[in-house]
Amino acid sequence: MPGTVSILGAGAMGSALATPFRTAGWNVHLWGTWLDDHLLDACRAGRPHPRTGVVLADGTRLFASDQLDDALDGADLAVVAVASVGVREVVRRALAGISRTRALLLTSKGFAPDEHGRVRLLPDAMRDLAAEHGISLPPIVAVGGPCKADEVAASRWTAAVFGCTDLGTALDTVKAVATDAYRAEVTADEAGVEICAAMKNVYAITLGIADGLGERRKEPHHDLKAASFAQAVRELVVLTRLVGGDPQTATGLAGVGDLEVTGLSGRNKIFGVRIGRGEPAGNALDAMTAAEQTVEGVPAARLARTLVDQHDRAVWSRLPLFTAILDVLDSCEDPAARIADAVLPTV
Ligand SMILES: NC(=O)c1ccc[n+]([C@@H]2O[C@H](COP(=O)([O-])OP(=O)(O)OC[C@H]3O[C@@H](n4cnc5c(N)ncnc54)[C@H](O)[C@@H]3O)[C@@H](O)[C@H]2O)c1
Structure with a gap:
């Protein structure tokens, strides 16, 4: 399926995922949040990414925080790769663009409290947020497994797991992202x-x-x-x-x-x-x-x-x-x- 993937968050994991996606033939748009300017500067200068020590995958297009709509323009897939504390705000800003994609990958790890003090798993919180704005999200693919950003960035062997209640979407996504070094197994167990x-x-x-x-x-x-x-x-x-x-x-x-x-x-x-x-x-x-x-x-x-x-x-x-x-x-x-x-x- 390669097309365009928009990775939201230019920290260690967001920038690292540019490597398998580029290797698998995707156009990669890497969007940095308002906290990531210095990280984008290093990447633009061709220096190693400050968090992974690895130079960003060749051909990755960079977008600053005020270019979110451009970063999501024409995206077939989106990846949310920000720290859990930033997930709600980034998803809220990106809702319209994300809703047009085929699947939303989530590498963030944590929980989201809601305004009533209830604690939700991140995909549930993201779907609730979208519903509040009258928007439905594409299937969410929870990305887990032993994946260190610096190793993924450097194309070292990595076995991930993609969890999505829509198993067909998980399988399609895995096939479209897999490289010699980065592979993933699938499960319908998003919550697990x-x-x-x-x-x-x-x-x-x-x-x-x-x-x-x-x-x-x-x-x-x-x-x-x-x-x-x-x-x-x-x-x-x-x-x-x-x-x-x-x-x-x-x-x-x-x-x-x-x-x-x-x-x-x-x-x-x-x-x-x-x-x-x-x-x-x-x-x-x-x-x-x-x-x-x-x-x-x-x-x-x-x-x-x-x-x-x-x-x-x-x-x-x-x-x-x-x-x-x-x-x-x-x-x-x-x-x-x-x-x-x-x-x-x-x-
Ligand atoms: N580093 C890894 O090896 C690794 C592996 C798997 C999963 N993850 C997960 O990926 C997510 C990102 O981790 P990372 O290692 O890239 O971290 P990082 O610190 O390198 O980057 C954090 C990202 O989150 C954004 N962010 C942080 N606080 C924010 C806020 N308050 N509002 C909006 N955005 C905010 C930053 O701008 C940046 O884009 C985490 O949830 C982490 O658990 C990391």
Whole structure:
């Protein structure tokens, strides 16, 4: 199907996706938000993208924040690749253009609170927003799985998962985007892909805490990290079921796969490392925010607390690690001990 794809958000992931799309023969329009001017400047100058360290795919057309309509002109596909906090505003501005596309890919990972305090998965929030404006969106394809932006940008092998309730659209999109390096499997489990994408950022914080503890004590805590990983997977299964998803989504690329890559590197893991080294969670978060490093797992954890309460408070007894992370974020005295208490078998 190659035609024109408009990627909204010129951060790490938005710019990275230009690589597979260009390789697969697409015209790529990359639109930067009002926060992305410096990123577009670097790309225009032919320098590596500041967030990925990789030069933007050749032939990608760049659009500044005041050129949104031009960026969406004639688009067959749109991709929303902004941080979760910006999804509603960017989608609101882009509604008319997006509504004319065949499918809307979503790489953002997180949740969206509505004005009544309810917490929604991002695709549901986007459809609600469109409906409020009398617009219907094309099928939404939730993009999950272990995909690091710098590796996607550099054409390293990557297995994604595309989740769309319209399986035909997911299949068509996968075929049209696949390259030798970037491939995706499909599932109809949009909700499962979304909850895993958002929650693995939360659980990756605990994997970082074990690594940071190892640095502080100068001895590895790999056993704690592995126990946390296994418990995180169990809880991803519980949460996936909670939103009506398929447990296999949690044990596949979207859950286990993405948790593995997020626990190896990335901002959520680094935030955990800082806590494990002994820095209070609030201080670590402030320092990272000041350095423009959004730790999406923190707002995701707080919003997911409400999401769980909305669905079924009875499942809290099966979420000891998630409960422990919330305690850590609320500044508990000994974060590593709190995590250990949650993941080690009870005596
Ligand atoms: N980096 C990765 O490897 C990776 C992989 C898979 C998915 N993702 C997801 O993709 C999304 C973007 O991540 P990224 O790594 O490109 O982040 P980034 O920080 O490099 O870029 C963030 C993007 O979101 C926009 N943005 C941030 N705050 C905003 C706001 N308040 N209003 C409007 N726009 C705002 C920025 O302008 C920028 O375009 C995130 O949800 C992330 O979880 C990232």
